[in-house]
Amino acid sequence: MISEDFAVGTSPVHRIDPRLRVVAATVFSFLCAVCNRFEPLLLCLVMAATLPLLARLELRRVLRRLLLVNGLILFLWAVLPLTTGGSPVLNIGPAVVTKEGLLLSARITLKSNAIFLALIALMATQSVGTLGHALNRLKVPGKLVHLLLITYRYVFVLEQEYLRLVRAARVRCFTPQTRIHTYRTYAYLIGMLFVRAAVRAERVHQAMICRGFSGRFHSLKEFSFTGVDFAWAAIIAIVLLAAGWLEWIAAI
Amino acid sequence: MHISEGILSGPVLLSGAALAAVGTGIGLKSLDYDRIARAGILAASFFVASLIHVPIGPSSVHLLLNGIVGLLLGWGAVPALLVALLLQGVLFQFGGITTLGVNTVIMAAPAVIAYYLFGPWARRPDAIGMAAAFLVGFCSVLLSGVIAAAALMLTGEGFLEVAGLILAAHIPVMVIEGIVTLFCVMFLRKVQPSLLDHR
Incomplete structure (x- = not known):
């Protein structure tokens, strides 16, 4: 974890x-x-x-x-x-x-x-959230901070997603071995992770626009x-x- | 793949940082705010996927996946990989601040190169496409290894053997990465082809 x-x-x-x-x-x-x-x-x-x-x-x-x-x-x-x-x-x-x-x-x-x-x-x-806002105050480009905060926000979500996929594979008696079947399974698993990530990104982006996102994360934290x-x-x-x-x- | 703190010399660290800064600048320019959410979430999935250990014989290796990130994001892969490496540094203390630039170059330069060299081919649904997809994975790990070895050798001649050992140790990773990337690209082409042509 x-x-x-x-x-x-x-x-x-x-x-x-x-x-x-x-x-x-x-x-x-x-x-x-x-x-x-x-x-x-x-x-x-x-x-x-x-x-x-x-x-x-x-x-x-x-x-x-x-x-x-x-x-x-x-x-x-x-x-x-x-x-x-x-x-x-x-x-x-x-x-x-x-x-x-x-x-x-x-x-x-x-x-x-x-x-x-x-x-x-x-x-x-x-926390990386605090780090992001600190970097923002230190004049690191806004887009980069934005990227960092989004990545941080979704690392945990996608890890859950990944664990879910692994559990599903294990339920179907998947045991990792040195053979092509294993590599293919992992490749499909990673592919599925990317697909779900992209779909989620689309939804997140729409939700952010709905809430009036204009390219800036406002921090409530005052240093x-x-x-x-x-x-x-x-x-x-x-x-x-x-x-x-x-x-x-x-x-x- | 990354080089730990405290090994490389000052000039190598600084040139790495400068190259990474330029690449990040170009990458951020190519990402407008509409695509940042996607880049961020792909960076997060790259971060998670790179924790996967695949078995090889009695041991296991972990995947780098920078080739496929390059294929999916183009120049945007540079800031995405930079952010993922920064997160690795803060969360696991793998790599750190001084090596962030060099490590970004190690991971991201092959990603961008793979994007330009094999990107146009990898989308094709035939044998050429399959070969290109394999090469995306294979060559990006190879290039990462070469850049890492070059960084070590520029630091000192004593690192020649270390660099050689690191490259040799990555040969099986190259093959596995090629196979996994091949299947992964085939999968994406079937399931969500729009991911592969983001232009």
Whole structure:
């Protein structure tokens, strides 16, 4: 089931102005992505690891997703140290483990985890509906926000539709196997999903026009940038500047 | 298919974002408000359908379906896929903000290319149409893999093998995606042909 596990809450992080969270997550992610030294990355990781705690997210769920992210990283650890050129540290038969490869893998691990934690703490703590309105206030093109909100609205409906189709197939003794019949069944199922989606879209569009839709979603939610938000903005800015400074002093 | 956060270099991320922004601009222009509802709901069904795991031998793969989205939406596929990827990022933390641009290019460029290359043929009710429909699925996954591999290789030479492994791992996905797209297009032609010619 698709669900927004972390969107609802009363923690300090949940109460930060969504616009600030979107901007902070974006700047933080890009900063992490371009940093190459370990000091700023560690600083970013510490900050990112604090945020889910402050947001009082359910740690078990965060950890489960963290494991998923690190599964791929493990794969990189298995390959990159062997394929990156540089000074050898260890010889395993014909394969050479290089220092550069190990450092690269470690750097990617830090970056991935830091960005993931920041994303889950800052972006996943708001519903996509709120995110859409925040993006709208941040001057993201109206059509794109509109598209996002419609997609979000119908993801859950279409998932129900999909589960219904799967149930219908299962009732008719469908068991997925590696053969053409299975692929055809899935293809028809997906086709049916598209057909129903299109028919529904037609109805939705007509209903929206009936209600005087003129190309704009009006949000009843008013965002207010409070003193607490200023404090948050200041703290986040200080950490990011410190990380940027750490990266920069190494470059000169 | 998407590349995780923290792997690609700054220049690759930025060029991906720039390309995605241009594509999204063109796509949004081609979608008027009458068609946005449809694009959004198709993006939602793409999002749901890409959660389907189809069995292959002892393992299973999940479908990408970007080819068929391209076939159904043309340039509109770019914003639709961008939105679907953003939702994946926010709801599952698969991919994130910095890789959104690159991942959009990985998914959407093949969709648009498939639309122009095979779109006119895939509507035909004969063997050529069937071949074109298969190629829509096959080539869009192939192209996605090639773009992902290129993004990795532009980041660093050490990624050459990783990129190769990713491409190799996607060969069975290409075939399955081709088969599924073929049947799916045949189904749509029978059930609701108007979906396929939206021009």
